[in-house]
Amino acid sequence: MTSGSIHLNTDIKERVSSFLVGDRKRKKIGDKVFHGLVLGTAAYTLFIIVIVVFSVGVGSAKIFSHEGFIGFVTGTNWNAVEGRESYGALPYIIGTLMSSGIALLIGVPMSLGIAFFLAEMAPSRLSSPLSFVIELLAAVPSIIYGLWALFVFRFLIKDWIETPLYNTLGPYIPFFNQAPFGLDVFSAGIVLAIMIIPIVSSISRDVMKAVPDTQREAAYSLGATRWETSRMAVFPYGKSGLLGASILGLGRAVGETMLVTLIIGNAIGPSAIPTTLFSQSQTLSSLIANEFNEASSDLQLSALIGLGAVLLILTLIINIGARLMVSKMVKVSPGVRE
């Protein structure tokens, strides 16, 4: 080793250390600036929340002063003709709840089945590629679900499910008694179910995996079968997490816009209240999407934003409830703290 390289080494070392350590004063100021910066960006979230509440509130003020909050939420008319303007959100609230309800009735049991398979049955060789495929389903944009539902799935569901149901049950149960068309609240519910399965099943799988193995071993040691183990030891332990996952799926279904717009049939006014499973209907979000660009008056625009306000309140209740339940089970990994 020559003296030159030693000299170079110490030179670099000095420069590196002066860059990293700096002098004390600059270091303090730098840290303060950085702390302020990250604090500010974190607080930006608060700012966004304020902006959301403000925008929806200001945008819908006109309709709520015109109809009153209760009047708007319970009204069934949707009339934009000048002089006879009347707006009510009730049909769309019912349409939203009904399509999401169908989605939940079909999607949640299927998701639990998938989660059970991934967490309890499949060897990891099979379960990790399968999880990937199912999460891929979650990455497909909802507009593409909508396109597929409108041009492909609609005919399949009409011919294979709706028509047989109508022919066999229609004459006896009024709930099924309407000639199916493919564009109705039932098809919307089914496609929504397909859409929420990835999120509900992947969170449910995480919840089941978070259940300690000692729970399972205890049940197995008593001679329980795999299903009995899950029923007695895994599901009860992860109950709140599984419930939370389902409610999170409900939140997704309630807020979903594009695929519903394409397949629910887009009825307006009192006729949008679904009286049978195969009625054309409308949800809060689909009506907003359909009419926003065609709104003829400020009042109509305000009414559409009012629908957004109702939707906001609905999803806030659902989501906060779900998060509270999931966070009880699956905590963010604690990591390391100073």
Add this chain to the structure above:
Amino acid sequence: MGKKDKLSGEKSRNASSDYRQIFHEVSLKHASRRRITDKIISILAIVCVIGAIIPLGSILLEVIKNGAAVISIQFLTQPPGSIGSDSGGIGPAIQGTLITVGLASLIGAPIGILSGIYLSEFAPTGSGKGVKERAISFFANTIRLFNDVLTGLPSIVIGIVGYVTIVLAINSFSVWAGAFALSIIMIPIISRVTEETLKLVPNSLREAGYSLGISKSKITLFIVLKYAKDGVLTGVILAVARIAGETAPLIMTILGTSLFFTGLTGPVDALPLKIWRLASQPYESAHAFGWGAALVLILIILILSASIRIIAHGKGIRVRTGTI
């Protein structure tokens, strides 16, 4: 203490042997029925998995089959022809998606990453003793809750926000409004992934930095963030893939047009918006174009999702495409 433990231990042993006996009798009685139930449930679970994969297969198949038929250089680069004709293409929509998503990422990625850094490095989760620590912890938990709330907001509501705050203010549908709305969707996703990734960085690395007298900002940026850069990057790509397919907020912000980009304060088109408008038209040629646009969009998103997998591969990064 020892005696008490022993006692309760004996008691629980007794209880468990009781249960064991009951269980044993029950299991002998219904052994075959229980086995059959187990089999049936297992088969049902497999049916559920297949039932979820069939729609995915069908969607991909239809998009590729119908989309590939219309893809051409002209389709990818030309503006749309007259309504109902099969000339022209979706050039403005592709360009608009790139511009809007790009601008949204420029706004959303830095804010999301820095906010995640704050939550991981500057806000301890444990309940501290001092008033100041408790205040910080409360503030951070509030931010986390609001991030979750933002993630759960319907995208159409975020569109309304973009409309009221920007479109009404500058009196024009604009790229800015669309990018602002999309950035609201991005920020909570990136912030959360960043926080979770940074928390996995071993504390010894930070301590090594402190022991050399390096300032906290430099430790965070050049040691912690550098160590976790792959995880943070997957979070950003995840968010980009998510907003690339968003349609609802764009209806009320960028509006959609058949012209190429003219400026950040004017309307542009976007792929998901184009698909919606085309699907709503009564023409066969429009539907064919819709499938073509869907193929382009799904390719963009699949490439993004695949790159997440490649980055994350073998590095212990947990990725949840689209389920955040």
